[in-house]
Amino acid sequence: MTPNTPSVIRIGVIGAGFMGRQHVEFIRMVGGAELSAIADPVIRGEAFGCPTYPDARDMLDAEDLDAVVIANPNALHVDTAIDCLSAGVAVLLEKPVAATYAESLRLVDAVSQFDGRLLVGHHRRHHPAVTRAKEAVQNGEIGQLVGVSGMWSARKEDRYFTDIPWHTQRGAGVMLINLVHDLDLLRHLCGEVAEVQAIVSSQTRGMEVEDTVAVNLRFESGVVGSFLASDAGVSPWGWDQSTEDNVEFPYLPDGVAYSLVGTGGALSVPNLAKYSYSSSVDADWHSPLSRTYLPVAPQVSFHAQLAHFLDVVRGASPLVSVEDASRTLALVEAAALAAARRGTVNVAQFRAEAMAQARL
Ligand SMILES: NC(=O)c1ccc[n+]([C@@H]2O[C@H](COP(=O)([O-])OP(=O)(O)OC[C@H]3O[C@@H](n4cnc5c(N)ncnc54)[C@H](O)[C@@H]3O)[C@@H](O)[C@H]2O)c1
Structure with a gap:
């Protein structure tokens, strides 16, 4: 103290x-x-x-x-x-x-x-399942990481937008309100992102801000990944439905927000189901898969x-320092830029250019 x-x-x-x-x-x-x-x-x-x-x-x-x-x-x-x-x-x-x-x-x-x-x-990032998943990736418990995919989709009530105008305006939207959590966690688990592509849609809610986005990622390690986020579509998939963090969401035990695949196994998060071929000798895609759960003590992240x-x-x-969180924010913006350009954005270059512009 x-x-x-x-x-x-x-x-x-x-x-x-x-x-x-x-x-x-x-x-x-x-x-x-x-x-x-x-x-x-x-x-x-x-x-x-x-x-x-x-x-x-x-x-x-x-x-x-x-x-x-x-x-x-x-x-x-x-x-x-x-x-x-x-x-x-x-x-x-x-x-x-x-x-x-x-x-x-x-x-x-x-x-x-x-x-x-x-x-x-x-x-x-404070959830024990995240701490354990990061440890599993770093210790090679699923071999060498190859790819990651994930989803966060839940249908927000219409009042969320009609009663709270800032939720409908630039500076909000599913990317800044929700996807930012997921991209932060993917950075935490898989390292910095080198390149990003994205497709955004406002089709369902018809607002200034997007309601749905699909993102492709190439991490600096060479790992590739994808993520879908939507505040317009009903689903059981996403962090909030898969943990007891927030009493405002239904909780579905054994839920999955992220799936990590490696050369020696797979791990879903936050339920921490770990999959691997039952036999370690000459095992391949025809071999039986076994599933075990990595044990962690339950805790609410907040x-x-x-x-x-x-x-x-x-x-x-x-x-989570201000520099770290600002890198996550840069990634969200790089994804938005990639969507607007219908192309690929180099994230380090995006950050450097934005920083130079801001410091002018
Ligand atoms: N960590 C999470 O899971 C999570 C979940 C939801 C929201 N958030 C974040 O929490 C923040 C608030 O979101 P929310 O959904 O609660 O929004 P909200 O609109 O429900 O609440 C914002 C509150 O701020 C008040 N406010 C407005 N101007 C203010 C000012 N000048 N000084 C003090 N208070 C002021 C408003 O009156 C309102 O009560 C956002 O940054 C959002 O991204 C985080």
């Missing part, structure tokens, strides 16, 4: 909408921290048991906070986070880290300038994320 960090960490929540309210509950459940204040311009007469403020800066001035969780609209993330860092407060910032990659670079600079403590809310955040408040390095 740093000298100035108290034993009970005082946390403010900025943005008490769909996600912010869940963070409120997570903070209420964790030991060693307390919910000290909430900032949101639209709090509908609700009693949270702590002071509330219409403006985050007023909350920062009035309260002696150690940390904040920022869950306001994406377009406000960077300015809000910079306000908090300049006030010396540690930040858990919801994903995406910013509405654009260029903007995220301002936050990269601010974290360095203020020597800030900031964790980005790619919560899935609880693990919050426990880690308390460590970050005390000075630990964040599992």
Whole structure:
């Protein structure tokens, strides 16, 4: 613990909408921290048991906070986070880290300038199944990785768009709201992406933002992959249906979000079903396949994320830094550019050009 960090960490929540309210509950459940204040311009007469403020800066001035969780609209993330860092407060910032990659670079600079403590809310990385899957890939438990595929598809309620206008506008959409989690996790499991192609569609909802996207990836390691994401199509496939992370989603045990294939076996995530040929001698595609499940203790990612955040408040390095999350955001943007160009985008080149443009 740093000298100035108290034993009970005082946390403010900025943005008490769909996600912010869940963070409120997570903070209420964790030991060693307390919910000290909430900032949101639209709090509908609700009693949270702590002071509330219409403006985050007023909350920062009035309260002696150690940390904040920022869950306001994406377009406000960077300015809000910079306000908090300049006030010396540690930040858990919801994903995406910013509405654009260029903007995220301002936050990269601010974290360095203020020597800030900031964790980005790619919560899935904290799930024990992800930790175990990464270990399995790194240890060669499925041989040499060849490819990966995955899906996240669920039908959002129409009110998600009609009641919350920012969900229909640039800066939202299934790529920035949902696919960003999956691409982050694919980077985490398989390494950096070298090239991306994508096809986007707004056909089902007919909005400014896309509702469906298919992405092809070539990783720097040579591994290739593909991913389908949609907020318009019903499905059991996706992280949220396959884990107990979020009570707002139906849970289907033994669910699959990602399938990893290697020269010595296959692994699906997060159910951690591992497949391999039963015989190790002269085994090939005609050989019987066996399935075993890699054991892991169940845990909700958000609880693990919050426990880690308390460590970050005390000075630990964040599992998901601003630079790391900004690379994920660059990948989402590179995919959008590939879709617009109907071509292939080199991700490192995209980042370099965007960075040069932003720093002009
Ligand atoms: N990690 C996840 O799984 C996950 C899931 C959903 C949303 N999110 C992220 O959480 C964030 C919020 O999404 P949501 O779906 O809860 O949106 P939401 O619209 O339900 O909530 C946003 C809240 O921010 C408030 N707000 C607006 N302007 C504000 C300001 N200036 N200061 C403080 N509060 C302000 C709004 O009144 C609203 O209550 C987004 O960044 C989104 O990408 C993350």
